[in-house]
Each structure stands twice: as structure tokens, then as C-alpha cells.
Amino acid sequence: MAVETKAAPVVANHKEMLISGSEACAEALTLADLDVVTAYPIRPYDTVMQAIAKKIANGQLVAEYIVAEGEHSQFEIVKHASTVGARVFCGSSGVGWMYAMECLVVTPPLRVPMVCMVGNRALDDPGAFGVEHNDALVVRDLGWMLIWVDTAQEMLDTTLLAYRIAEDRRVFLPIAMSADGAFLTHSQALVQVPSKALVDKFLPRYDRGDLLLHPDNPITVAPQANEDWVIEIRRQNDEAMKRASTVIEEAYADFRKVMGRGAEHPWFEEYMTDDAEIILVGMGTISLPIKVAIREMRAKGKKVGLVRPRWFRPFPTERMVKALSRAGAIGVIDRDYSFGSPFNSGVVANEIRAALYNADKRPPLMSFICGLGGREVTLADVHKATDMCFAAANSGKSDPKTHWLGVRE
């Protein structure tokens, strides 16, 4: 059903299509000339595997499409394919992603630049399909690069960027791109799709170099090791993750140069933050109601802005501190939970607290949990959170309590 709109493209050398975030991802995979993809259905990720299958069936993409018997094999197969030099794609959601956990753990130390899409979904139980970010966040400490997007367009762009970044020899780490279930995976929007020529200009071939598993390059991958080897291997991963920051900045700059459009800064989107007294922080499509609410508040003279983190790993500590420390108060809205954590906050709030610890200026921070399981984040929720942030700014004190918004109580 993905057909061009026949409208004049907004940018040169692009065509416009009415597609979902998942279909946008599949368009990017086609342009990136994907080699191997594995599939195992779980909602909402399954929309992307269907879209890729259609691309192959229509003859638009030539790739090996392997239907695995579960997520564990699904991720294991692409890991191996990547070591022999294939550009790979994989994905899952919620508990499916959890079922692949053993493979997710081994991917970063083997330096496999696997690109995945996580259609964010609440973890069971209850069996629910709506968005929560806890699924992707589970791998936050393991060497996975993590990024959240908020539109179908950004999904397409990020997929192309992800290969460029992950497959850079300085990095060679896997990337999980998070797309909010329903709002991105199941909703169609108008997307500008670049030409193959543009993509070829931006995205080099995957070259595994000295790590290629091939008879001409005899190596053993993943031998058993003991305490005299492990910490050095971890240190290598640490260094690769640090190097990724440079690579990410290069890739975004180049993307803009080649495509003639795209995000100005890679790390996070800033919306009306220049003069903001209150800065709200939230990942993924939570940005959409927040932006609407910000415009409403601005119309009434309230200076509110938004910082929407894209990259969660690597976490842009210095830049984030710089962006946030100028505010009168910060309000972090988490679409996740971390039971029993400091202040019983969500994951993002505590990461930002940690990042601010060494800052010269630490504005009061308010922590909110909202929109779990796909519950709508309403304008009223955002207004309520912002009012509490203004109170914190006035008192100059952080509220140690984490506030749950939009819950029946």
C-alpha cells in the first residue's frame, strides 16, 4: 500500500510517501541495501518485518529473510551474519526482546554492528501492546547504543544514520532504535524519502576488515576467557562507546550535508528552550503533546521549553548539563519505571540527576511518570507537571517525590 503521494517533494532528490514509522524503517533498509534480516512476530515490531517482507516480495529489495523460531535465534542468526560481513537488521518488542536477552548480551563484546528496531511495548504482565520504554532500557548498561525517535521521518533518517555509526570501525557496536508502539509503528505520516544516489553518497559499504570471519582471514570469535582477560575486554567496549560520540557527530553533520535536511544536533532536540524558565524532558512521541502544551503555555506568557533526548547511550552528559542547567527548574517525564530506585523515579530522571551532580548550577528537578502502557499523555498532564515545576523553580527546591500523572486514583 506504500505508494508515492505524487506531491512535489519538499527537498530535492527526495520522493514523498505516506508511510508508518515501521514502513519508513523498511524504506531505509531498502536504500541501505540490507543483506540479512531475521524475523519473529511480536506486536508492534511485527509491522516492520511485514514491511520488509513486502519489499522483498515486490522485488524492491534482495536480501536473505530468515524467519526464526523465536527471538533468541532471531538475534543469534544476525549476529553471525554480521561477523561474515553482512549488513543485518533485526528487531522485537517487549517480552520478545527479553527472550533474546542472552544474544543481546553477547552482541556488544563481539563488536557486532547490528541495527535493531525496538517497537516499544509494555513488558508483561499484563499482556498489553501499548508503549513503555522499559523494554529497550533493559540493555542500557551492556554496550548497546540506544536512540529514541518521535516521527516516521526521524525513523527513516535514524535507520540510515544507525548503519553509518554502528558500522564505523571505530565503533562496531549494536544500535537499538526505539519507536513508540502504535504512534510510530502503526500510524502513517508523510515522509520524505531520499534517492538511492543520495544514500549511496552518505552510507559506505560495511567493511568488517580484520574482524571478518572468513577462510581468508582465519580468526576465532568468542573463545572462553577467565578473570585475566575479561576486564580488558570490557575496557575495549568502554572505549568504543566513548569513540561513538565523535562518530555520531560526524555522521549527523554529513547527513545534513548530503541530504540537505535533517537534525541540527544529534543528541537531543531542543524546542523553545532559548529563554525557557522551565525545561521539560521526555523521550519518544511524548514530545508531541508536550510541544502542543508548550505552545498553549507560551501563548499565556509562560516560558516553557522541551529537551527531547534522542541518544540515551552514549549519554551526552556535558551537552545535556549545558542545556538543562540554565533552566529555573527541570521536569523529567518518564514513560518507564525503575521500582525502588533513588526517589522511586523513572530511569531518565535518575540519569539526568546523575549527570547534573558535578554541575556548577543544579536547577531543582521534578520527576514524573506518565503514559505507561500507551496511556495518552494529555495536555492536562503536561500543564499539571509544568505548574509543579514552576512551584519548584520559585522555591528553589527539588521535590523528592516522584509524581504519577494520569493514573486513576
Place this chain on the structure above:
Amino acid sequence: MAHFTCEVVYRGIFQKNLAARICRGIVLSSRKAGRWGIAFGRYGDSPQRNGIPAKDFAIVADTQEELEQNMARYEPKEVDVTICVDDTLGKGVESWAWYGLQPINRLTVPNGTLLMTSLQRPEDLLKDIHKKEAPYTLALIPAKASFSGLWVYKEDHTEARILGALAKIQPAFLSLEAVCQAIREAEWGSDLKVQSARKAHERLQSRPVKITEGNPETPFAFEKPKWWEMREGVSIPAIPIGKPMEGGKGYVPERNPYFKKFTTRTMRPVIDFDKCVKCTLCWLQCPDSCFDVTPDGLYDANMESCCGCGVCEAVCPAKECITMVSEAAFDDNASQWEMWRKDKAKYTTWMTAKISDKEHVVRSHGFRFRGQYDEEIKKELDMGGVEITAGIPGENADSKKL
């Protein structure tokens, strides 16, 4: 700054592709005038099941900013036009995305439009459609509900006709020319389809609906508990066992008070109690335990829990004992057995009229009866539908013969 919001209320699976095509068509048509748009399904409706009411939405606006409010929610708060592609949904919508029965016109804005495909007269439809506290317009495209399946699409031009009609209802957002152009460019687009859109545009009938008109019933609704009122451990109490119907005889199962099933129904079983041989098969095989056992050992399909699947009719060994009849032929969920017990002669007259009405015993879906498709298409042609063609118009129709 202006925007236009539209919902399509449809039968899950049977009309999934139809609804998606209509919503895409709205966005692509309005794109012709440079507008932005999004098309999405109500996520909570999925995974869809045969016949369970579901919704798709299309929103178009002058700017991308205007779309943001609806890009991260399951459904808009109100719509300018409600499109209903099966008139039996006029009785209300109980998706499995929510609890309670929602009137078909619930999201329609005051003075908005409810656009339906139907062969019924507006007056008959308004016996089903709930009253609304604001006036609105009821617009009708004379057509039978277009049913197909998950992997197939009934190419009967319903989506083109709806888009043509919409161009009449909302010309500021969808000009007829833009609609025709989008239809021609879309997958399986053809000049024949464009003709269908133009015909629907010409022939659209509409009438204002006053606040006094409509079904006066208050739809059932439920208050959801607070977090601290809910049982812990993701557990819910079991539904208690049933009880005898009366005088210690018969059996009525306890039913889920929060989720009824009747809005899934497009046809209902009509039972000739005099032909029943009391074999118990309908009662045993009904996937929804919808049969009450009467004190005299007969089986009465409870119309609040029957989803109209037709299994009872298929398994009944007695000839013409159970007949599936279109839901459009009924205005309430009253017990057939009670009616029969009260006045057998009157019941027989009522029942005979229902099951001998050729119009209403045509299958909307199901596994027992096949065919009827050719007759239907011919009928649609008589009503101003399209010429019967073999193959897919615009694709391979030229090389195929009937």
C-alpha cells in the same frame, strides 16, 4: 490554520483493508492541496477479530504542527465526519479496546456528519442510532456493507464512493477533482473507480437529525476502578456459575457484565422452537455460551452475548430450525423464546417474515454459505454501482473475460 478529522467505524478483519484505504485516500486527496495528514488505526482494537467493531482515523491539516496533538493518542476526542461502513454498527460500538457501548455518533462534532453505507431508510436507521445532544447530518450512500477478509479485498469501489461522498461533505478539504486524481493514482486506481466516486458525489443523500431523533436508550457504561481498588497480582475474579432459569429448571449462565458481544453481530440466529429436537448441539458448540436453557429444554440465544458467528446454524441437525438473519432486520435484543412462549402464533408470523426475507438472509460472512457474490454485484449495479468486470480494473481487467 484548519484541520479536518474523520473516523471510519468498521467490522474488524472483514473491513480492515477498506477502512485503511479510505483513510489513506483522505490524506492523499488532501495532499493535492498541499495539506499534511496522518492515517492510523485505533491501536487498542488490535489484534482484530472477525466482526468486532474497530476504528481507523484520518486527520488532515494546513500545518504539521496542528497534527501533533493527535499523533500520540489512540483516538481523537471528536471528529468532523464519522464514516460507518456497515449499518448494523448503528446499534453501537463495543470494541475490545474499551468497556461499555459507545453510540456510533459519539465522536461526531455538533453539526458534523455521520456518513453511512446502507440500504435502510434514514428513519429505520434512527431506530438504532442513539440520540445525540446536538444536531448532526445523516448522509447515506446506498450500498451493502462491503465485507472481505484479512488477505483479500472486495474491489467493489466502496472506498472510491466514500471518498466521492466526502468531497461533497467537506469540499473545503477534499475537492472532487483532488479525490478523483488520488483515486486514479492509488493502487488499483482506474477511470472506472473515478466514475464511481463521481456517481456517489452526485447521489449522496443527506438529512438533518434533530436532538429529539434517535434511539433513546442509555448505552451501558462502566466506571473503571482506581489503582488501589484493583486486586493485586493482575488477577480478576472469575465469573460465578449460573443458575436455573425459573422454578429450579433450565440454566442461565452468569455472563461478563463488563464485556457484551452483540455489537460484533451482523446476523443473528432466528429459532423455530417447534422444529427444535433438543439435541443440545447449539448450546454445546456456541463459542460464547450464549444459549440459555429454558425450563422446557429448549435453547434460547441470549442476544446480549451472541456475536452472530453462525456456528449454531451450522451444527443444528434439524432442518430450518435455526436461520441466520441480518441484524438490520431487528431493533432490540428481546428474547425469542419469551416471545414464542407468550404467543406462539404471533411468533410464527414474526419468525416466518424474518427468515423468508430474501434481502436479510444473504450472508454477510461465514463459512457455511458461499456464493451470492455475483447476485450482489448485479444488485449494486442496479443501484448505481459499477459495471461487473473480471480481473482487477486498471491492472488486468482488459485481458480477462467474465
